[in-house]
Amino acid sequence: MTTATRVAVVGGGYAGMAALPGLRNIPGLEVHLWDPGVGQQLLPELPAALAPDDPVERHVLPFAQLLAGTGVVHHPHGVVEVRPSARLLLDDAGHQERFDWAIVAVGSDTAWPPVPGLRDHAQPFRSAADAQRLKSALAAAPHGRILVGGGGLTGVELAGELAPRGGVTLVEALDRLLPSLGPGLARYARDRLERAGVEVLTGRPIARVDEGTATLDGGPSVPWDVFIWAGGVAAPAAPAVEGASHDQRGYLVADAWGRVAPHVYVAGDGWIHREGERVWPQTAQSATSDGRFVADEIGRRVAGEPPGPPFVPSSHGMLVSLDAHKGVGWVVNEGWPVWGYGARVMKDVVFRQYRRTLAARLRAWRRP
Numbered sequence: 001m002t003t004a005t006r007v008a009v010v011g012g013g014y015a016g017m018a019a020l021p022g023l024r025n026i027p028g029l030e031v032h033l034w035d036p037g038v039g040q041q042l043l044p045e046l047p048a049a050l051a052p053d054d055p056v057e058r059h060v061l062p063f064a065q066l067l068a069g070t071g072v073v074h075h076p077h078g079v080v081e082v083r084p085s086a087r088l089l090l091d092d093a094g095h096q097e098r099f100d101w102a103i104v105a106v107g108s109d110t111a112w113p114p115v116p117g118l119r120d121h122a123q124p125f126r127s128a129a130d131a132q133r134l135k136s137a138l139a140a141a142p143h144g145r146i147l148v149g150g151g152g153l154t155g156v157e158l159a160g161e162l163a164p165r166g167g168v169t170l171v172e173a174l175d176r177l178l179p180s181l182g183p184g185l186a187r188y189a190r191d192r193l194e195r196a197g198v199e200v201l202t203g204r205p206i207a208r209v210d211e212g213t214a215t216l217d218g219g220p221s222v223p224w225d226v227f228i229w230a231g232g233v234a235a236p237a238a239p240a241v242e243g244a245s246h247d248q249r250g251y252l253v254a255d256a257w258g259r260v261a262p263h264v265y266v267a268g269d270g271w272i273h274r275e276g277e278r279v280w281p282q283t284a285q286s287a288t289s290d291g292r293f294v295a296d297e298i299g300r301r302v303a304g305e306p307p308g309p310p311f312v313p314s315s316h317g318m319l320v321s322l323d324a325h326k327g328v329g330w331v332v333n334e335g336w337p338v339w340g341y342g343a344r345v346m347k348d349v350v351f352r353q354y355r356r357t358l359a360a361r362l363r364a365w366r367r368p
């Protein structure tokens with residue numbers, strides 16, 4: 001009896017879900033998805049879910065619906081180890097499952113710099129569960145002072161979303177917000193936030209955190225009732241991949257096709273794309289391209305074909321929402337700055353388009 005070739009997709013986020021439809025074209029393949037969650041978390045939409053009338057579940061697409069009729073088997077567990085030598089996955093429920101090819105697409109974690117008290121007091125914001133916890137904390141402190149640590153994309157979006165509540169302070173260690181955008185766009189974002197009542201403090205890292213107060217390097221102290229930490233991303237702690245190398249930040253080192261070990265590929269935030277000195281930003285768009293690319297590559301390997309051309313990173317742009325009506329960013333290969341209402345509308349269109357495209361690609365899979 002011959003056993004079917006089995007592909008294990010570890011992580012049902014942007015990269016994992018983009019990989020799935022690409023695998024359907026490979027005859028006789030069994031596809032298994034490991035993800036401890038109930039659905040795909042649309043992380044870029046989560047700041048909007050902090051609005052009292054916008055439930056977090058609206059931004060999680062249930063796997064049961066997405067995968068219905070596709071034959072993909074969902075394992076609701078986190079993978080802790082990938083062993084290419086034995087072609088085995090080990091999950092956090094103690095199961096061992098075989099694979100022939102695996103895609104590790106588990107996203108990133110929150111980065112916690114060694115600031116005394118930070119980890120004990122601040123709330124992270126990297127998952128639907130984090131968003132739900134934060135919503136509860138905000139509901140329990142309706143007039144509370146809110147401190148947002150980190151003035152990158154997530155911190156700026158959170159500060160803008162929460163601004164109408166009042167009492168929001170945004171702290172960034174660098175001299176300006178949004179280092180991934182040009183200085184003019186960053187100034188626009190700051191101006192917009194300040195006009196909405198957000199106190200923006202730049203150039204001063206948080207030096208220590210105590211209950212109700214964060215002390216900035218060189219002063220002042222910022223009081224808080226709710227403290228959200230959005231100060232960067234780190235390599236995910238799991239799964240361990242036997243035999244794989246890691247860079248200085250702990251990310252898996254991949255070749256130009258995303259391969260990190262024999263028969264094991266990485267995609268999404270976990271695949272760091274470098275071009276000389278440049279490190280490409282970890283975005284939903286990039287994760288989607290990676291997922292599709294590695295699925296194609298596995299298809300070639302299963303068919304016994306030689307590898308295709310190496311992956312070439314590209315970006316259509318980056319959009320940051322500042323409130324319900326304004327945004328800022330780059331479009332068209334990051335060469336065309338956009339701001340104001342147009343940028344915000346474009347961001348909404350991108351969100352809607354993502355949902356439509358994913359649904360259409362999975363629908364096509366269901367057709368005989």
Ligand SMILES: Cc1cc2nc3c(=O)[nH]c(=O)nc-3n(C[C@H](O)[C@H](O)[C@H](O)COP(=O)(O)OP(=O)(O)OC[C@H]3O[C@@H](n4cnc5c(N)ncnc54)[C@H](O)[C@@H]3O)c2cc1C
Nearest residue numbers: 011013014015043044078079106107268269282283284287
């Ligand atoms: C608040 C916020 C706002 C953002 N805004 C934008 C934006 O506007 N535009 C943009 O392009 N990008 C944005 N990003 C970044 C973007 O969301 C990520 O780059 C993208 O989600 C990465 O996709 P991924 O597939 O690598 O990981 P994810 O989408 O994070 O998915 C990873 C999946 O892996 C699962 N998982 C984790 N560990 C394991 C394990 N051990 N075993 C099995 N499964 C596991 C998780 O449950 C999750 O479902 C934002 C991120 C955040 C947090």
